[in-house]
Amino acid sequence: MTEKAGVVLIVVFAFLIAGAAATAFYETYLTEPLESLRDSLNLDVWPHHWPLLAQVFLMFFASEFIWYWLHRAEHRWSVAWRLSGHGAHHAFKKLNAINAGANHPVEYLWLVLPSIFIELLFGVGAAASGAVLLTVAQTAIVHSNLRLNARVMGFLFTTNAWHIRHHSADREESNTNYGCAAIIWDRVFGTFCDGAVREAGIGFREPSTMEKFLMPVREPQGSVVAPVSNRV
Ligand SMILES: [Zn+2]
Known part of the structure; x- marks a missing residue:
């Protein structure tokens, strides 16, 4: 494996871990508070x-x-x-x-x-x-x-x-x-x-x-x- 390919693999791996961590954090800690904040600010306008x-x-x-x-x-x-x-x-x-x-x-x-x-x-x-x-x-x-x-x-x-x-x-x-x-x-x-x-x-x-x-x-x-x- 070349040095460049190794760097690319490390970067991709790091982004996958960071993405998974951010998703878990969002779902665990942010989903509910943000929903109530949107309700209170009348921002619940997305056409679901x-x-x-x-x-x-x-x-x-x-x-x-x-x-x-x-x-x-x-x-x-x-x-x-x-x-x-x-x-x-x-x-x-x-x-x-x-x-x-x-x-x-x-x-x-x-x-x-x-x-x-x-x-x-x-x-x-x-x-x-x-x-x-x-x-x-x-x-x-x-x-x-x-x-x-x-x-x-x-x-x-x-x-x-x-x-x-x-x-x-x-x-x-x-x-x-x-x-x-x-x-x-x-x-x-x-x-x-x-x-x-x-x-x-x-x-x-x-x-x-x-x-x-x-x-x-x-x-x-x-x-x-x-x-x-x-x-x-
Ligand atoms: Zn440009």
């Missing part, structure tokens, strides 16, 4: 009576709405770019399906925020898990190294062509298509762009694994995609 699939898509587009603004903030403000380690995800010169999960460890905290926020606020339940699965599958597809595009599906959902443009090594091109799974919010808020891209990455070269890991504290030499004040 809808068909499950409709709830899954509602949760999917709602969490993508929050992610759209978090992601846009990462590209807009240096402090958000640094604190999320988002540059590490953009640093790869070649994309493939696994790149969807190739994030700096601290960015996983950002990635789970939308779903956790909506779940805590509205008590969505099973549909939240379905939406997370849909998001993970969709983000794997949009990072895969394939020329996939679909005009009809693409009205609501992000396609490869559009997400690869977001990974462009040109900052202006990269600051488009923030929706990693749903493109509809880019259409609504004016950041959608259906343009070609010449090269992916954050600059002319791909940083080493250690440089990617250090991105919350130091931007690699030659980086041009980071918010301006981050560059060395």
